[in-house]
């Protein structure tokens with residue numbers, strides 16, 4: 001007998017994962033490669049932090065009247081920029097080291113409850129340092145949460161610093177330089193690029209990425225979310241990325257699609273995010289089947305779980321409901337997510353062993 005799983009917070013889709021693989025999807029040891037820590041700021045913590053830090057939330061927007069009205073507004077996003085407006089307001093409530101720690105620890109706890117064993121998470125220092133928060137405050141808070149998550153749950157994690165592309169490339173380069181010592185000493189594991197995509201193509205940020213590439217740092221960028229596939233090509237060709245976040249547009253460039261498969265460039269797909277931000281009208285529009293057939297490696301992730309109505313498990317269920325994948329197909333997805341993660345070879349082996357133990361129960 002399998003349990004009927006009802007995702008608690010989903011909005012525009014009701015995810016009743018009645019699929020016979022539901023228990024497998026629940027039990028699989030998961031690797032999350034695309035989650036923004038600031039995007040895991042749940043409304044109740046947002047309001048708690050706003051009160052504690054005396055932050056004035058916009059009075060002229062009734063969405064900020066209560067947790068319920070804010071959640072209702074989150075359910076009506078019209079685009080990436082519409083979401084980013086709320087995302088950047090929400091994170092103004094994060095001020096002290098303990099705030100960043102509480103945010104990250106809450107995410108790790110929730111992720112662990114869904115069997116995430118390793119998480120590579122983004123953060124946006126420019127959104128905080130431009131408000132006067134010190135880079136060290138952010139990093140110290142996140143690092144403390146990482147240590148506690150390792151100790152309490154055995155969950156390993158890595159931080160990826162995101163440049164915010166709505167700032168100028170020169171501003172982004174300054175942010176990159178501020179993060180560079182920690183990219184080199186391993187406190188931060190890789191470099192990413194996010195925020196408003198259209199009009200801010202990857203090649204504009206070449207200076208930072210070229211420097212990072214020369215130093216052998218790990219590189220990823222959001223591309224092919226709202227903008228067309230040329231942004232994905234630019235992220236790979238101009239920036240040297242070996243991973244692409246979202247990346248749902250490869251069907252538009254069959255040559256590039258073959259290259260992603262050949263060179264094993266990981267695409268971190270975020271189904272509920274794409275649905276909520278209206279990049280797609282239905283989960284079935286995602287290129288899951290095409291990527292599986294062409295052997296393009298991809299993982300399934302939550303992006304901004306507090307804003308899009310679900311964490312990683314709800315995203316797995318949404319994909320299963322739309323595509324009815326087999327055990328073998330999920331095994332392939334998970335093996336790629338582990339193999340192309342940025343954790344140590346030793347940790348990869350541990351996770352692969354956990355994975356094979358779980359799969360053995362279902363095959």
Ligand code: HPA
Nearest residue numbers: 036039194195222303304
């Ligand atoms: O989905 C996203 N796209 C771009 N920037 C972001 N910042 C948080 N989430 C996102």
Ligand SMILES: [Zn+2]
Nearest residue numbers: 194222245303
């Ligand atoms: Zn993202």
